[in-house]
Amino acid sequence: MTYIFNIQKTVRRPGLLLVFFLVLLGNSYQAVAQEDTQSDAATDANVQANNPLASIKTFNLHNYYVPNLSGLPDATSNTMWLRYAQPIGRFLVRGSLPISTVPAANQTNKTGLGDFNAFAAYLAVKNAKTTLGAGPLIAAPTATDDALGSGKWQGGLAVIIFQVVSPQLQIGGLITWQASFAGQSDRVNTNVMALQAFAIWQLGGGTYLRSTGISAFNLENGNYNVPFGMGIGKVLKTEKLVFNIFAEPQFTVLHYGVGQPKLQLFFGLNTQF
Incomplete structure (x- = not known):
């Protein structure tokens, strides 16, 4: 799962004191102001760590492990997404490349690269x-095996929103749609929509609760999967980097079609720099 925005509060330091007997009062006021500033800055950093539109370069590692697939007894799958996002002017450009292991014919698994996709959100x-x-979205057929990709060039659209309801609660959504327009003629055409609603509840100290399940709808064959997730994460800050680690089990509420996840274990590391 972009555009860019920062919430940065600036608290002015007390001005120079004009009279000597106000020095102690001024120092006390300055200490309180600095403490409030640090608290505000920490809150803002925690909020931005989960903002897909933050005007910050990011590199994310997202992993989905699926221990149970519908209609495929004993089959499992795993996909790690490598994601990089960078603001360019008023655009946010994000590219994603999956590395997957999926069940294939003869009860064997295929592992390799999937289809690369990118969008530029204004x-x-x-x-x-x-x-x-x-903004526009494009997917390239970069998969190293037929089981790992569509074999098609795809184009589409991405729409995303992020709302700061309060310092404790942030919500948003990401909608993507993509359909094939070129590629291998012997492969099935694609027409896919994904809807992600996410909610973040700050618990304090960089710890937060999260729900970010992605519902996928195959408009070509009617298959779909609707999960609900509930997880926990922690934001860790250094002088130049912000790390965001999390784990989120996602339980399937509705699904149709063979090979749909019944349960996903989603965990990852987001890095902002």
Whole structure:
């Protein structure tokens, strides 16, 4: 699962004191102001660590392990997504490349690269509370095996929104749609929509609860999968980097079609720099 926005509060330091007897009062006020500033900055950093539209370079490792697939007894799958996002002017460009292990014929597994995809989201709305963007999406047939990709060039659209409801609660959504327009003629055409609603609840100290399940709808053959996730994460800050680690089990609520996840174990590491 973009456009860019930062919530940065600035607390001015107390001005120079003009009279000597106010020095102690001024120092006390400055200490309180600095403490409030550090608290605000920490809150903002925790919020931005989960903002897909943050105006910060990011590199993410996201892994989905599926221990049970519908209609495929004893089959499992695993996909790790390598994702890099960078702001360019008022656009946020994000590229994603999967490394997957999936069940194939003769009860064997195939492991390798999947199809690369990228989108460039233009920030139509960008303020302290709400960021909204949309832009084109393209997917390239980079899979190293037929079982790992579509064999098709695909184009589409991405729409994303991030809303700061309060310092504790942030919500948003990502909608992507892509359909094939070129590629291997003997492969099935694609027409896929994905809907991700996410909610983040800050617990304090960089710890938060999260729900970020992605519902996938294959508009070509009617298959679909609707999960619900509930997980926990932790934001860790250094001088130049912000690390965000999390784990989120996602339980399938509705599904149709062979090979749909019944349960996904989603965990990852987000890095902002």
